[in-house]
Amino acid sequence: xxxxxxxxxxxxxxxxxxxxxxxxxxxxxxxxxxxxxxxxxxxxxxxxxxxxxxxxxxxxxxxxxx
Ligand code: SF4
Numbered sequence: 001x002x003x004x005x006x007x008x009x010x011x012x013x014x015x016x017x018x019x020x021x022x023x024x025x026x027x028x029x030x031x032x033x034x035x036x037x038x039x040x041x042x043x044x045x046x047x048x049x050x051x052x053x054x055x056x057x058x059x060x061x062x063x064x065x066x
């Protein structure tokens with residue numbers, strides 16, 4: 001799912017301390033920086049949601065809060 005209102009998302013990200021990226025997911029191996037399900041993580045890490053990533057970030061359906 002893509003973010004339609006990136007500016008609003010960035011505000012709510014801070015306001016509600018949202019957890020949604022691979023780094024927050026129970027399936028993420030932080031040392032290898034890989035998904036335990038072997039999904040590609042490139043579009044789901046926090047970096048992908050930064051403004052300079054130009055909308056590359058998408059939410060992962062398999063996300064599970066760590
Ligand atoms: S399940 Fe999705 S959010 Fe979790 S580590 Fe894998 S790719 Fe990232």
